[in-house]
Structure formats: C-alpha cells, structure tokens
Amino acid sequence: xxxxxxxxxEILNLIANDIHANKDFLTELDSxxxxxxxxxxxxxxxxxxxxxxxxxxxxxxxxxxxxxxMTLVSTVGGAxxxxxxxxxxRAGQAIGSKTELGFEDLLVTLExxxxxxxxxxxxxxxxxxxxxxxxxAVEALKSSPTIDINLMEEAVKAAEAGVEYxxxxxxxxxxxxxxxxxxxxxxxxxxxxxxxxxxxxxKGIKDS
Amino acid sequence: xxxxxxxxxxxxxxxKIKIEVAAGTADNRLGTxxxxxxxxxxxVFDGDGVLVIPDLGSAVMxxxxxxxxxxxxxxxxxxxxxxxxxxxxxxxxMEASFGKSIEEVKKAAENTRGMKKIA
Numbered sequence: 001x002x003x004x005x006x007x008x009x010e011i012l013n014l015i016a017n018d019i020h021a022n023k024d025f026l027t028e029l030d031s032x033x034x035x036x037x038x039x040x041x042x043x044x045x046x047x048x049x050x051x052x053x054x055x056x057x058x059x060x061x062x063x064x065x066x067x068x069x070m071t072l073v074s075t076v077g078g079a080x081x082x083x084x085x086x087x088x089x090r091a092g093q094a095i096g097s098k099t100e101l102g103f104e105d106l107l108v109t110l111e112x113x114x115x116x117x118x119x120x121x122x123x124x125x126x127x128x129x130x131x132x133x134x135x136x137a138v139e140a141l142k143s144s145p146t147i148d149i150n151l152m153e154e155a156v157k158a159a160e161a162g163v164e165y166x167x168x169x170x171x172x173x174x175x176x177x178x179x180x181x182x183x184x185x186x187x188x189x190x191x192x193x194x195x196x197x198x199x200x201x202x203k204g205i206k207d208s
Numbered sequence: 209x210x211x212x213x214x215x216x217x218x219x220x221x222x223x224k225i226k227i228e229v230a231a232g233t234a235d236n237r238l239g240t241x242x243x244x245x246x247x248x249x250x251x252v253f254d255g256d257g258v259l260v261i262p263d264l265g266s267a268v269m270x271x272x273x274x275x276x277x278x279x280x281x282x283x284x285x286x287x288x289x290x291x292x293x294x295x296x297x298x299x300x301x302m303e304a305s306f307g308k309s310i311e312e313v314k315k316a317a318e319n320t321r322g323m324k325k326i327a
Contacts, residue, residue, distance in 0.1 A: 035238075035265075037237075037238070037239070040237075041237075041239065044233075044235070044237075070243075073241075073242045073243065073270070073273060074234070074241045074242060074243040074244070075233065075234070075241070076239070076266075077232075077233040077237045077238065077239025077240065077241070077266065078239045078265065078266050079265050079266040079269060080266075081239070081240070081241075081242070081266055081269075081270065082242060082266060082269035082270050082272070082273050083269065085242070085273070086273070120269055120272070120273075121269065174265060175264075175265060
C-alpha cells in the first residue's frame with residue numbers, strides 16, 4: 001500500500017460517494033431511533049469535503065485529513081459533525097506532514113480517530129455508537145505485528161460485526177438514549193456510517 | 209428555538225447584554241456549526257465573560273470544539289452552561305444584566321435545573 005496525497009483524495013471521494021449512495025438508508029436507520037437526519041447530514045458534509053479537497057493534491061496527507069475534519073465540523077449539523085470532524089482532525093495530526101501513507105499509517109490514523117471520537121463523545125464500547133464499529137476494527141488491525149490488505153479486510157469484518165452487535169444493545173448516547181430499551185432491535189446509524197467508510201477505505205486501498 | 213429565546217429575553221431586559229444566536233447550519237438546517245459558534249463568541253466577547261448555552265445533541269460537542277479552538281483571552285473567559293436551555297438562558301441573561309461575573313451567570317443558569325413550574 002502506497003497512498004500519496006492524490007490517492008488519499010481519491011479514497012476520501014470514495015467515502016463521499018458511498019455515504020451519498022447510502023443517504024436514504026442511514027436516514028431511515030436514524031428515523032427509527034434518532035432524529036432522521038444522519039444520512040442527509042453526512043451526505044451534505046461529505047459533498048462539502050469533496051469540493052474542499054479537490055485541489056489539495058499538492059498538499060501533505062495530514063493537511064488533507066485536517067481539512068476534511070474542519071469541513072465536517074462546520075457543515076454536517078448533527079452530532080456526527082463534531083464526532084467525525086474530531087476523528088479526521090486527530091487522524092491528520094497523527095500523521096503530520098507525510099506525503100505517502102503505508103499500512104502502519106492506516107492503524108495510526110484509525111487509532112487517532114477512535115481516540116478522538118471517544119474523547120469528544122465521552123463514549124465507550126457498548127453504548128450503541130460509532131465506537132462499536134470503529135474499536136473492533138482498530139483492535140483487528142492491532143492483532144498482528146504486520147498489517148496488510150488481508151488484515152484490513154478482517155478489520156472491516158470486525159466493524160460489520162460491531163454494527164450487528166449494536167442491534168442488541170440499549171442506546172446510551174445521543175437522541176436514541178431517550179428511547180431506552182425501545183432502541184433494542186435497531187442498528188446504530190453512526191456505527192453503520194463508520195462501517196461504510198471503512199469499506200470504502202478498503203476498496204480504495206485495494207485499487208492502489 | 210434559539211431565536212425565540214433571544215426574542216423573549218430581549219423583551220424582558222432590553223439591550224443591556226449582548227446575545228447572539230449561534231444555532232443552525234449555514235444552509236438553514238437544524239443542528240450546530242462549531243465554527244459559527246466560535247465566531248459568535250468572538251462577536252459578543254468584550255473582555256468580560258461569554259456563556260454558551262447549548263440545548264442537546266450536537267450543540268454540546270460543537271460548543272466544546274468552538275471553545276477549545278478559541279485563542280486567549282477569549283478562551284478562558286468562555287464557559288458552557290450545563291442547564292435546561294430556555295430556563296438557563298433566561299436566568300443567565302437576568303444575572304448578566306445585573307453585571308455579575310461569568311461564574312455567577314453560569315451558576316444562575318445551572319441552578320434552574322430541577323426548578324418547579326407547578327406548585
């Protein structure tokens with residue numbers, strides 16, 4: 001894996017495309033246990049991201065990721081704005097001025113993103129949030145000393161299992177927490193959008 | 209909601225304090241924009257304190273991000289109230305209109321938690 005700035009922008013555009021393609025699905029999930037805006041908000045945010053990063057091919061990877069974060073913070077609107085915004089900003093800080101990323105950087109960025117989301121949302125695993133998808137993925141990447149495309153596939157599968165796991169638990173954060181036990185049976189929209197993003201990253205890396 | 213609160217407060221105490229609405233997105237959706245909150249804090253900041261009163265959801269996290277990204281002296285002078293939105297806003301505005309400190313204004317907002325409306 002050798003992801004330079006241009007390739008990173010391509011991967012981020014893949015994320016934007018897949019979020020947009022799942023806009024109605026994510027909104028539908030959010031209408032069941034939240035305020036029915038997750039798909040719309042994320043799609044708006046990533047559309048703005050695509051426009052902002054289009055001309056950043058000559059910038060370093062950290063600057064690109066920080067720009068993604070800043071853009072999400074000001075355009076998403078809902079709670080996923082500060083959460084994913086913090087995630088991308090932390091990921092950008094973690095890799096700094098690198099202009100090419102390898103598999104080890106993948107772990108560095110995702111781990112920083114996870115820490116950022118946990119800090120911002122004051123969330124831990126098991127509360128029916130993004131963390132339930134992202135933490136298992138990071139754990140999977142840490143499970144072997146060498147990271148390769150197969151391990152990343154495992155990480156995406158772990159995130160998918162994490163999304164499935166959110167169906168059986170009670171929401172402890174956000175609007176869904178008002179539903180209490182009635183949130184059981186519904187998969188978490190945030191965990192789902194996180195899995196969609198990780199799948200897009202995997203797809204992007206495979207093509208590189 | 210924020211605009212309504214501002215309207216009612218202005219009716220009660222006039223223009224004695226600076227209030228800015230920092231709610232909604234640039235394209236008029238519900239929700240919050242951390243950059244907008246940061247800008248509004250700087251618009252009302254005049255050396256004394258600024259109290260940010262979030263409702264729920266993204267508002268709390270966006271306000272935190274906005275405050276973290278401020279530079280001094282605005283950063284240490286800006287606080288967030290952990291209070292019911294509307295009751296907190298009125299109590300804080302009232303206290304501020306008497307020229308109280310930011311700590312007292314914040315406390316006034318937070319003291320509205322558990323306030324009884326029906327005797």
